Amino acid sequence: MAVETQAIRQPLSFSVPAVAAAGGFAGIFVGTAQGSALLGIFLGAILLAGLTWLAMAVLPERQERMLRWAMILGFALVGALVGGVPGFVLGGLFGWFFGWFVYWIGLGRYRTTLPPYLTAGQVLWHYGFRVLCGAIFVFLVTPILVVLPLSFNAENFFTFTPEMLRFDPAGYSLKHYRDFFGSSEWQQALRNSLLIAPVATLISVCLGTLAAIGLSQPHVPFRQAIMAILISPMIVPLIISAAGMYFFYSRIGLQGTYAGVVLAHAALGIPFVIITVTATLVGFDRSLTRAAANMGAGPVTTFFRVQMPLILPGVISGGLFAFITSFDEVVVVIFVGSANQQTLPWQMFTGLREQISPTILAVATILVVVSIGLLTTVELLRRRSEKLRGMSPG
Amino acid sequence: MSTASGPVLAADGTPLKRSLARALRVQKIRALLLIAPLLLFVLVSFVAPIADMLFRSVENQIVAETLPRTTKALRSWDPEAQELPDEAVFEAAYYDIFIAAERKQHTRLGSRLNYEQTGMSSLFRKSGRGLDDIGEVYQDQFKDLDRNWDEPEPWVELMGAPSWVAALQDWEKGQPLPPFALRDGVADLLPLTAREYALFARFTQQEDGKSPLKEEPWTAVHTALYTDLAAADLSGYDGPRAEMLRAADAAVDAPGFETVRFRDGFAEIDEDWLSPDVWRTIQIYSPAYTSGYFLNAVDMQKTPEGVGLRDERERIYGLLFKRTMFMSLMITFSCILLAYPVAYLLANLPMRSANLLMILVLLPFWTSLLVRTSAWKVMLQQQGVINDTLVWLGLVDDAARLVMINNQLGTIIAMTHILLPFMILPMYSVMSTIPPSYVRAAKSLGASNWTAFWRVYFPQSVPGIGAGSILVFILAIGYYITPEIVGGTTGTFISNRIAYHISSSLNWGLAAALGTILLGVVLVLYWAYDRIVGIDNVKLGG
Numbered sequence: 001m002a003v004e005t006q007a008i009r010q011p012l013s014f015s016v017p018a019v020a021a022a023g024g025f026a027g028i029f030v031g032t033a034q035g036s037a038l039l040g041i042f043l044g045a046i047l048l049a050g051l052t053w054l055a056m057a058v059l060p061e062r063q064e065r066m067l068r069w070a071m072i073l074g075f076a077l078v079g080a081l082v083g084g085v086p087g088f089v090l091g092g093l094f095g096w097f098f099g100w101f102v103y104w105i106g107l108g109r110y111r112t113t114l115p116p117y118l119t120a121g122q123v124l125w126h127y128g129f130r131v132l133c134g135a136i137f138v139f140l141v142t143p144i145l146v147v148l149p150l151s152f153n154a155e156n157f158f159t160f161t162p163e164m165l166r167f168d169p170a171g172y173s174l175k176h177y178r179d180f181f182g183s184s185e186w187q188q189a190l191r192n193s194l195l196i197a198p199v200a201t202l203i204s205v206c207l208g209t210l211a212a213i214g215l216s217q218p219h220v221p222f223r224q225a226i227m228a229i230l231i232s233p234m235i236v237p238l239i240i241s242a243a244g245m246y247f248f249y250s251r252i253g254l255q256g257t258y259a260g261v262v263l264a265h266a267a268l269g270i271p272f273v274i275i276t277v278t279a280t281l282v283g284f285d286r287s288l289t290r291a292a293a294n295m296g297a298g299p300v301t302t303f304f305r306v307q308m309p310l311i312l313p314g315v316i317s318g319g320l321f322a323f324i325t326s327f328d329e330v331v332v333v334i335f336v337g338s339a340n341q342q343t344l345p346w347q348m349f350t351g352l353r354e355q356i357s358p359t360i361l362a363v364a365t366i367l368v369v370v371s372i373g374l375l376t377t378v379e380l381l382r383r384r385s386e387k388l389r390g391m392s393p394g
Numbered sequence: 395m396s397t398a399s400g401p402v403l404a405a406d407g408t409p410l411k412r413s414l415a416r417a418l419r420v421q422k423i424r425a426l427l428l429i430a431p432l433l434l435f436v437l438v439s440f441v442a443p444i445a446d447m448l449f450r451s452v453e454n455q456i457v458a459e460t461l462p463r464t465t466k467a468l469r470s471w472d473p474e475a476q477e478l479p480d481e482a483v484f485e486a487a488y489y490d491i492f493i494a495a496e497r498k499q500h501t502r503l504g505s506r507l508n509y510e511q512t513g514m515s516s517l518f519r520k521s522g523r524g525l526d527d528i529g530e531v532y533q534d535q536f537k538d539l540d541r542n543w544d545e546p547e548p549w550v551e552l553m554g555a556p557s558w559v560a561a562l563q564d565w566e567k568g569q570p571l572p573p574f575a576l577r578d579g580v581a582d583l584l585p586l587t588a589r590e591y592a593l594f595a596r597f598t599q600q601e602d603g604k605s606p607l608k609e610e611p612w613t614a615v616h617t618a619l620y621t622d623l624a625a626a627d628l629s630g631y632d633g634p635r636a637e638m639l640r641a642a643d644a645a646v647d648a649p650g651f652e653t654v655r656f657r658d659g660f661a662e663i664d665e666d667w668l669s670p671d672v673w674r675t676i677q678i679y680s681p682a683y684t685s686g687y688f689l690n691a692v693d694m695q696k697t698p699e700g701v702g703l704r705d706e707r708e709r710i711y712g713l714l715f716k717r718t719m720f721m722s723l724m725i726t727f728s729c730i731l732l733a734y735p736v737a738y739l740l741a742n743l744p745m746r747s748a749n750l751l752m753i754l755v756l757l758p759f760w761t762s763l764l765v766r767t768s769a770w771k772v773m774l775q776q777q778g779v780i781n782d783t784l785v786w787l788g789l790v791d792d793a794a795r796l797v798m799i800n801n802q803l804g805t806i807i808a809m810t811h812i813l814l815p816f817m818i819l820p821m822y823s824v825m826s827t828i829p830p831s832y833v834r835a836a837k838s839l840g841a842s843n844w845t846a847f848w849r850v851y852f853p854q855s856v857p858g859i860g861a862g863s864i865l866v867f868i869l870a871i872g873y874y875i876t877p878e879i880v881g882g883t884t885g886t887f888i889s890n891r892i893a894y895h896i897s898s899s900l901n902w903g904l905a906a907a908l909g910t911i912l913l914g915v916v917l918v919l920y921w922a923y924d925r926i927v928g929i930d931n932v933k934l935g936g
Binding site for chain 2: 029032033034035037122125129130132133136137139140141142143144146147150157158159160203207208210211213214215217218219220221226228229230232233235236237238239240241242243244245246247248249251263264266267270324327328330331335345348349352353360361364367368371372374375378379
């Protein structure tokens with residue numbers, strides 16, 4: 001933005017009520033937790049109005065840092081008196097937030113990132129919209145984040161115990177992780193998952209990459225129909241695939257065998273490989289293979305020395321998709337597999353449905369860490385691939 | 395310039411057109427060869443199972459296979475007449491069910507027919523045990539006449555070909571049994587007995603691996619013998635065991651011989667056999683293919699008057715389909731509501747912050763489905779995190795904790811969360827192509843904020859909404875895991891019912907029919923998706 005918007009000190013008639021309103025809103029929660037919402041609103045508004053007045057009208061601007069620290073400490077102390085350790089932490093957070101908020105409103109800092117011509121309503125909408133989006137992001141991430149601390153629960157509960165909220169070390173333990181690593185059932189499930197997923201991935205990546213190269217040739221008869229068939233495992237609901245595979249595989253004696261599960265999972269992973277690899281091949285410069293052929297390389301050499309290195313990022317991320325599909329798959333394995341092929345997700349599924357044990361949360365945490373690793377890898381590969389093809393600076 | 399008028403030639407002298415066509419053909423074949431292995435793989439491992447499922451939804455060979463004679467005899471019976479089928483049908487059913495019971499197939503048939511009429515299962519189970527009573531009447535009388543009728547060897551000599559009898563006498567345990575062959579002429583003399591004895595002998599040899607020399611024949615063979623002897627005159631017979639047979643013939647024709655009507659025998663086992671409904675059901679379901687499963691899947695059934703709706707109390711699938719539709723629509727709708735602002739924000743932020751926030755969208759996308767489902771189970775429980783927080787804040791009374799799990803609400807919340815990334819990503823990719831200058835231009839022409847959004851920005855973002863909605867709807871309609879865990883009884887989908895029929899009630903035909911209907915809906919949506927978005931344009935992970 002070429003035009004810089006200056007932060008203008010707002011009049012007290014605006015900043016005091018604005019901050020007081022926020023204080024009242026926060027006061028609702030503190031108030032209800034202590035028994036009276038109305039009192040909370042009232043006290044919160046009064047307190048924040050006073051602090052704003054103090055910051056804007058009494059203290060000079062250079063005292064900002066001092067006042068903000070004072071607010072953090074003050075709120076934290078009050079919190080500790082009312083609610084112990086969690087109160088202390090929450091109070092500190094409140095103090096930090098309002099310290100920042102008082103100056104952000106009072107000195108008009110909220111306008112610096114916006115064009116100067118916006119009306120007050122537009123500014124309000126701008127920030128209101130962000131708060132709304134923030135709430136949706138919270139909805140997206142909270143369930144995953146809640147699982148992580150709960151997996152260190154010392155009790156067999158699925159909720160935060162008072163000890164955990166007090167940050168008492170006795171409330172935390174690695175008990176559920178020990179259960180996971182010590183139980184032969186879970187270990188067997190882990191081994192099965194680690195056996196089935198890589199083999200299925202290997203099959204879908206090898207066949208899928210070949211087919212994707214074939215599909216990206218300029219003249220392919222029945223291209224649409226073939227593509228539709230190859231993508232169909234992704235579109236057909238899993239329960240239908242599972243039902244069909246169960247019927248058919250029991251006819252041909254594959255039901256309840258590793259081969260059956262691997263076959264089924266490879267079929268489910270194929271669409272992902274096809275999609276990512278064909279997407280990579282769209283940007284592939286075909287004159288490179290012609291150049292290689294021109295210089296005497298056979299088709300195999302051309303493929304491994306010229307084409308493969310360039311489409312490798314796409315192949316790997318397709319493979320990761322196929323891997324996670326198999327690693328994460330429950331429905332098909334329940335029907336196609338038997339007790340010997342119990343995978344990690346299957347074990348979690350039975351755990352959730354029948355005997356609820358918090359070991360599931362430990363497994364979930366491990367899986368979240370794994371998926372963060374996979375996500376990072378895929379993102380890095382995508383950027384590298386785009387950089388190789390010169391599509392974006394990354 | 396004489397060459398100018400002829401066809402253009404390639405370097406090797408062939409016409410260029412043909413040469414090019416050949417090159418093109420080689421290219422096509424090479425492409426197909428690259429695709430072929432995968433195509434074959436998918437056809438075998440995925441398309442064949444789906445085809446198998448479609449086949450099973452109409453397949454109904456079990457009735458005709460288990461009761462071949464009965465279904466044939468029933469063909470001429472008129473179900474409208476409210477009369478029982480004649481004695482021939484009962485006789486055919488006697489022999490069919492007898493052999494089915496020996497093969498232990500009568501219970502399978504019973505449970506198959508039980509899907510159409512309750513009570514059939516127990517009826518067949520009882521009959522499998524009870525049919526011996528009919529035959530024993532004859533067996534006992536023959537035995538009283540001559541103890542040999544209860545011994546295996548006379549029967550072998552009477553019915554078997556001499557070569558087979560000789561081979562059987564030489565047979566020792568461990569060796570393969572000689573294949574059974576009927577003695578010449580016995581099939582003309584005693585047709586029914588020959589048929590039943592052949593069935594018995596083959597069954598004993600193949601299924602039990604025993605020698606018919608050591609096993610006394612089934613009571614059904616004695617019944618057949620009575621029927622044959624009553625019809626035939628054996629005074630001229632002089633084959634093996636002629637005396638014994640002639641004596642039996644004389645006894646059967648004598649007035650004091652006790653007989654049982656098959657119909658009375660069936661009635662003895664269970665009065666239900668005297669209800670025309672049972673026979674009507676067998677007759678309706680005797681063809682090898684049936685629409686019965688599909689009718690069942692839409693709460694209908696075959697009646698003598700044609701196809702009709704089931705009783706009000708028995709209609710569950712219409713309700714389930716409606717619920718699946720309703721909940722999938724709710725989930726799609728809440729996904730649109732939540733995804734639109736987020737996608738808008740991501741598309742309008744600078745690249746760096748957008749990429750950072752995108753991680754928050756992709757993290758759930760990459761996290762295991764079961765992790766997210768278990769997280770929601772933890773959050774939504776009555777003793778769970780959300781309720782605890784609300785109670786702590788004082789918004790909810792401890793005694794009146796919210797019920798958010800094991801109902802529709804739980805399923806909708808959890809599935810909205812799980813499917814939200816599938817809505818955000820297509821919306822984002824459409825919105826990031828909308829030039830921001832359009833909205834600015836609209837505003838500079840005097841449009842209000844709302845008009846500029848509603849008339850300029852929103853119409854351009856509709857393709858993203860469409861793509862995301864179809865994707866989410868397709869995924870939602872076939873979901874199984876999440877409804878199973880957080881749905882309780884009121885929040886389950888049609889897919890849960892399919893799984894139930896496969897693994898618990900074992901009504902595979904109905905499961906296949908329900909799956910076929912669901913598949914049809916999904917394929918229509920897929921076709922629409924392909925038309926709107928194009929399957930090549932599916933993007934993964936942003």
